[in-house]
Amino acid sequence: MKGNTTVDLSSADLPQAGSTAVYPAKVFLNGSIVDAEDAKVSVFDRGFIFGDGIYEVMARINGVFFYGDAHWERLDTCLQKIGLDYDISILKDAIPGLLKASGIGQEDCMIYIQVTRGTAPRQHGYPPSPRPTAMMYAWKKTLPAIETTHSRVVTMEDFRWSRCDIKMTSLLGNVMANEWAMENDAYETVLIRNGVATEASHCNVFFVKDGTVWTHPADHHILDGITRQVVLEICEALGIPVRLEGVPAEKLKKMDEAFLTGTGSQVRAIQELNDHRYFETEPGPVTLRIQEVFLEWKEKPAAN
Numbered sequence: 458m459k460g461n462t463t464v465d466l467s468s469a470d471l472p473q474a475g476s477t478a479v480y481p482a483k484v485f486l487n488g489s490i491v492d493a494e495d496a497k498v499s500v501f502d503r504g505f506i507f508g509d510g511i512y513e514v515m516a517r518i519n520g521v522f523f524y525g526d527a528h529w530e531r532l533d534t535c536l537q538k539i540g541l542d543y544d545i546s547i548l549k550d551a552i553p554g555l556l557k558a559s560g561i562g563q564e565d566c567m568i569y570i571q572v573t574r575g576t577a578p579r580q581h582g583y584p585p586s587p588r589p590t591a592m593m594y595a596w597k598k599t600l601p602a603i604e605t606t607h608s609r610v611v612t613m614e615d616f617r618w619s620r621c622d623i624k625m626t627s628l629l630g631n632v633m634a635n636e637w638a639m640e641n642d643a644y645e646t647v648l649i650r651n652g653v654a655t656e657a658s659h660c661n662v663f664f665v666k667d668g669t670v671w672t673h674p675a676d677h678h679i680l681d682g683i684t685r686q687v688v689l690e691i692c693e694a695l696g697i698p699v700r701l702e703g704v705p706a707e708k709l710k711k712m713d714e715a716f717l718t719g720t721g722s723q724v725r726a727i728q729e730l731n732d733h734r735y736f737e738t739e740p741g742p743v744t745l746r747i748q749e750v751f752l753e754w755k756e757k758p759a760a761n
């Protein structure tokens with residue numbers, strides 16, 4: 458058995474196995490911007506003990522957080538859903554300083570934000586006067602203008618809890634679902650609950666049949682992705698009919714097109730679902746059109 462494992466953050470760009478992810482050099486923690494190796498949280502933090510926290514991820518594109526208001530609103534709403542009183546304006550105000558400290562000027566970047574219920578003796582009940590732990594970091598990242606990667610996805614039973622609308626840090630169900638994709642040389646796992654496709658491990662999922670776009674309604678069984686909302690707005694703007702319904706598992710292969718949406722994944726065509734191919738070389742026309750307009754909207758900050 459391995460002994461104590463310490464993570465050496467002295468080189469700020471330590472790559473992680475199997476990914477291009479890096480540790481950030483600077484972290485915002487409870488009001489201060491500190492070197493990543495000094496960003497320490499108690500082992501009794503409820504985020505660590507219970508996964509009792511909320512997170513958010515947003516992308517800054519051409520100097521503007523893409524649908525930033527919607528991301529902030531979702532963070533605030535999710536904090537309220539778990540009864541965690543935290544003033545998110547503290548985070549908003551700290552962002553310019555965090556970006557500066559992180560060496561990010563006008564470049565595109567991503568930001569990760571998390572707020573937990575803080576440190577307290579371990580018992581399930583909410584502590585009477587919680588002192589939330591708030592953490593954020595940013596990293597330079599230019600997303601592709603149009604996501605041209607064609608993805609393979611696999612399916613599995615959605616065994617997560619019934620409040621997937623809460624963007625919580627307890628992501629074990631999603632992590633396990635994603636691992637199923639990794640084991641099967643796929644990018645994502647499309648989850649099936651009550652016989653219909655809900656979403657994927659870190660993306661929402663859309664299908665197209667006879668020109669109509671299908672996606673699961675924004676109920677407690679999916680996270681209402683901001684990118685999902687943007688795509689629904691695009692459909693409305695383009696006059697593309699939408700059915701807010703989960704596609705039955707047995708009909709997935711009969712759909713004409715399929716794509717994933719997410720802040721990092723943008724609008725990403727699904728080429729293959731299990732052993733079924735939706736297309737050989739080019740995604741279908743609806744996916745391509747939505748990708749085009751998504752790019753236009755990214756380049757037009759007024760749309761944010």
Ligand SMILES: Cc1ncc(COP(=O)(O)O)c(C=O)c1O
Pocket residue numbers: 514631656657658659660661679680681682683684685718719720721
């Ligand atoms: C389970 C799940 N669904 C959907 C999404 C997509 O959400 P958004 O478009 O807001 O990034 C995410 C993003 O993290 C997710 O974790």
